[in-house]
Amino acid sequence: MSSRDVPAPVIRRLTIYLRALMFLVDEGQEIISSEELGNKLGISSAQIRKDLSYFGEFGKQGTGYEIRHLREQLKRILKVDREWGIALVGAGDLGHAIVHYEGFKNRGFYIAAIFDKDPQKIGRKIRGLEVLDSRLLPKVVKEMGLKVAIVAVPANEAQKAVDTLVASGIKAILNYAPITLNVPAGVQIRCIDPVTRLQNMTYYL
Amino acid sequence: MSSRDVPAPVIRRLTIYLRALMFLVDEGQEIISSEELGNKLGISSAQIRKDLSYFGEFGKQGTGYEIRHLREQLKRILKVDREWGIALVGAGDLGHAIVHYEGFKNRGFYIAAIFDKDPQKIGRKIRGLEVLDSRLLPKVVKEMGLKVAIVAVPANEAQKAVDTLVASGIKAILNYAPITLNVPAGVQIRCIDPVTRLQNMTYYL
Numbered sequence A, B: 001m002s003s004r005d006v007p008a009p010v011i012r013r014l015t016i017y018l019r020a021l022m023f024l025v026d027e028g029q030e031i032i033s034s035e036e037l038g039n040k041l042g043i044s045s046a047q048i049r050k051d052l053s054y055f056g057e058f059g060k061q062g063t064g065y066e067i068r069h070l071r072e073q074l075k076r077i078l079k080v081d082r083e084w085g086i087a088l089v090g091a092g093d094l095g096h097a098i099v100h101y102e103g104f105k106n107r108g109f110y111i112a113a114i115f116d117k118d119p120q121k122i123g124r125k126i127r128g129l130e131v132l133d134s135r136l137l138p139k140v141v142k143e144m145g146l147k148v149a150i151v152a153v154p155a156n157e158a159q160k161a162v163d164t165l166v167a168s169g170i171k172a173i174l175n176y177a178p179i180t181l182n183v184p185a186g187v188q189i190r191c192i193d194p195v196t197r198l199q200n201m202t203y204y205l
Helices: A008-027 A034-041 A045-053 A067-077 A093-099 A134-144 A155-167 A194-202 B008-027 B034-041 B045-053 B067-077 B093-099 B134-144 B155-167 B194-202
Strands: A064-066 A084-089 A109-116 A129-133 A148-151 A172-175 A188-191 B064-066 B084-089 B109-116 B129-133 B148-151 B172-175 B188-191
Touching: A008 A034, A008 A045, A008 A067, A008 B194, A034 A045, A034 A064, A064 A067, A084 A093, A084 A134, A084 A155, A084 B194, A093 A109, A093 B093, A109 A134, A129 A134, A134 A155, A148 A155, A148 B194, A155 A172, A172 B194, A188 B194, A194 B008, A194 B084, A194 B148, A194 B172, A194 B188, B008 B034, B008 B045, B008 B067, B034 B045, B034 B064, B064 B067, B084 B093, B084 B134, B084 B155, B093 B109, B109 B134, B129 B134, B134 B155, B148 B155, B155 B172
Parallel strands: A084 A109, A084 A148, A109 A129, A148 A172, A172 A188, B084 B109, B084 B148, B109 B129, B148 B172, B172 B188
Antiparallel strands: none
């Protein structure tokens, strides 16, 4: 089945299932039913079974899912059975926090290169990785064959950073700046927006 | 209609609609059809109409939505027609980045107090706001009547921070640490997880 045939919300939920399964493996659990997984995530078991059915048969009626197996299958489907190097643009407070973020480990990603245009930051090391001059970005991204980037620059610099990334061959961009950015067809972009997540909670207050 | 009757994905989409409407107001647009809004967001117009119908009638057949009016209604529904003070726990790189984040403005939130347990950080000012000793958190949160918090501490300190926040009266927590946290019933928690967003894109690569 081609990527285009699977609705986007299904893919979004797969990433949530994978996160939960990794946690369950850490906890030592081996088998889980769609009901139990659904209860943990606040998603119906029917939805889980339907989402997974786009990609094949992963559980047996009455016995549930073998957690490690399902985890490996989801990693394969989401293409994180490999490690993607990330080009990080912006070496300010946020860039530092991202480089030190422990959540990338074993989940398919690592910071491969850091760029900034500030001469004060260029040449400094963050966790052993030297901050490179932004002007080197096209060359380095191409040479390293990077496809994934994170934008951690101020809002007024973000579109320019994205344009450079796209021109350099980046195909997937995670944007932390509070601004809507334009990318051409064929390039994925997602935004980390803490405010929508907060609004999602205040509704219930 | 009570909060419990509206499915969670509807509320999540309302926050996306609100963000888009605020952008459209900034752009100077006054009216939008559900089709045009849907095209911008990659959501079907039928879904948008259905989501909004939980809360009343906001558009007229054939003329579309009056953008400012719908924006105000969504703000009211999501309870961001007011300003929520946020208790921020953690004054490291990430805490700094959050305090300097420009995206809270006019969207219902502001950083009201910053806490850290590190004596090196206590007493310093970030954007004019003094970093307070974490031991003061229960007292300050209660006195200020704060209900919303952001956790920006390392994973191994996050559950303890959350427990203190909950005991102090916080009802909604946005967690940046890469760990699953437990909260009692009646407390909302959401996680900023850049990895699920990245995995959401690698699927398409």
